[in-house]
Amino acid sequence: MTVAAPAASGNRVRRWVILSYGLGVDSTAVLLRRILDPSSRDFDLRDLVVLIAQTGNEWPQTARLVERFVFPLLRRYGIRTVQVARAGQSDAAGIVVLDDTRQPYVCHLGGAYTLGEKMIAVGTVPQVGGRRDCSIRFKGWVLDRWVLDTVGGLPYEHAVGFELGELSRMRIDLKASKMPGRTPFYPLIDWGWHREHAQAYIREHLDVEWIKSACTFCPFALTSEGGRERTIPRYIADPDQAMLPLLMEHLAVALNQRQGLAGGEQLVSMLAAEPGARPLLRQFARHLADQExxxxxxxxxxxxxxxxxxxxxxxxxxxxxxxxxxxxxxxxxxxxxxxxxxxxxxxxxxxxxxxxxxxxxxxxxxxxxxxxxxxxxxxxxxxxxxxxxxxxxxxxxxxxxxx
Ligand code: SF4
Incomplete structure (x- = not known):
């Protein structure tokens, strides 16, 4: 089942070109260059669909950046922008179309049925080993479902923002895709761009440092040194955003001592080692005390x-x-x-x-x-x-x- 928002007007399609827009550095750079540099594309911007899957748990700064820098461009060029989310835990619940417009203003970070809800309901945390199940179920599946419902098996070109350092993810995507009519392409890899190139392009054209998009409890943001250096200060600066990750982890570890948000290592221990995180941890203790x-x-x-x-x-x-x-x-x-x-x-x-x-x-x-x-x-x-x-x-x- 799909619960639809009103479709953008003027959607007569000559050719389907879809960009999976993950709101982060890589796909923002792809979108920006597609818009600002006509030599980077062979299609009309009116044929482009910017497709966003909302997990419901992105950092709020991401929405602020997108609404301030990207949506005004999409409005100026009248680019169709569709935001979708999972409707429920079971696939049978389908998806919700949160917005479908050529004049986007609001980045619907709240999603519908959220990844956080799902993790709490099963008493676990997203896993770093194996396939990225969370991403497959809350992003890939949702995007595919909208495409199936809307494009209906017709040929479409699908731009994915993997950068040059993500060749293995590109290969997996090439092998895994079973979508009818899909021709995937990877603009950053075609252009020979690493993430630094993408970041530099955004900086040059928007004069802003883009942040890496992720759920507030993303384990991949906590398992590398660089990720921890970016993420721990974000929790300290905005303790409210740490409450769901810490609660999710507390429940998951109680039920299974092998869990922990950072691939078995615990976020709460990382924060305990940070003197600046003491007020945050006191807030979390109060949050725990308020639970049933x-x-x-x-x-x-x-x-x-x-x-x-x-x-x-x-x-x-x-x-x-x-x-x-x-x-x-x-x-x-x-x-x-x-x-x-x-x-x-x-x-x-x-x-x-x-x-x-x-x-x-x-x-x-x-x-x-x-x-x-x-x-x-x-x-x-x-x-x-x-x-x-x-x-x-x-x-x-x-x-x-x-x-
Ligand atoms: S950002 Fe992290 S937690 Fe969220 S869906 Fe992607 S891999 Fe999973």
Whole structure:
């Protein structure tokens, strides 16, 4: 299903040219050069569609830059600008067209169903390993869905703003694309531009330093030294923007001690090492205190990947809230359960857990614990959990690591 905003008037199309506009440095430079340098294109700007997928969690500065520098140009040249977002957790909910106009004024950063909502609902954080699932589901899928609904399988040219340092992403995009009628092209790579060239072009023409676009909780902004140097000061300067990432991480780590926003490393520890972040962390402590809390029973069953002896498949998980109330009340309940089970309450930073089973080194195996966390993730028993749990319970237990 697509919930549509009114379509831009004058959309009779001679040729479909679509630019995925990610709001960041690379695609801003592509768009700018396409507009300002007619020799950089072989199409009429009235045939161009600037297509934006809103995850709902971009930094507010991004919207301010886009509204101040890019949208006025799009209005001046009457370029069709479409903003779309995921409508719900399931693909069946479709997309929402937030705006479709040749006179864009507002960058709809709030999106519709947001990536943050999704992460909180499943009690995890975006992952750095493997495919970028968050980006695929909240950007790529949304853009493709609009194109399918609107272009309907006709030929279209699709500009993607990968820069010269992203050849591997270009190759993945070339291989992965199954969209009918799509001819992808990569202007920055064609021009031989790295990000510095893109940034310099924007600086020269708009007299502004563009910021890297990302969700406020993007793990890729926290896993490199350069990313951390850019991102930590942004949290300190605008503590409100740190509340969702910290809350998401707190919940995810409570439910799974292996989580952490920076590929397993925790944002809260990075901030604790910054003297300037103390007021922010006090604000977060108040934010946590305002939450409703739950006592969760978390079970995971681990299986090996089909056909790969040493690799683990995604764990099957059961998450059940066995109590809801204030934090102190839930911690008391945790202690009572620990006494009943004859197990200790284990401390792990801000978290408290009681382990019934710890994962061992061989598959199949299970882990089971009780933990206290904000009551934000609803009960969910994953597909195939019961079967995987049964098999895991019967798996090799001789190497139980922790009692
Ligand atoms: S910016 Fe980061 S968190 Fe947001 S969709 Fe992209 S990869 Fe995922």
């Amino acid at each position: 809390w739950a006592l969760y029973e978390v079970k995971r069953a681990f299986r090996k990947k089909e056909g790969e002896a040493m690799k683990m498949a995604n764990a099957a998980r059961s998450l059940v809230r066995v109590g809801v109330g204030g934090r102190a009340e839930m911690l008391d309940e945790l202690a009572a359960r620990a006494r009943t089970l004859g197990k200790p309450v284990k401390r792990d930073g801000a978290h408290r857990r009681v382990w019934a089973h710890r994962k061992n080194m061989y598959f199949p195996c299970v882990e089971e614990m009780l933990t206290v966390a904000p009551a934000l993730a609803p009960d969910k028993i994953g597909p195939g959990f019961d079967d995987a749990w049964e098999k895991g319970l019967r798996g090799p237990r001789q190497l139980q690591l922790v009692a």
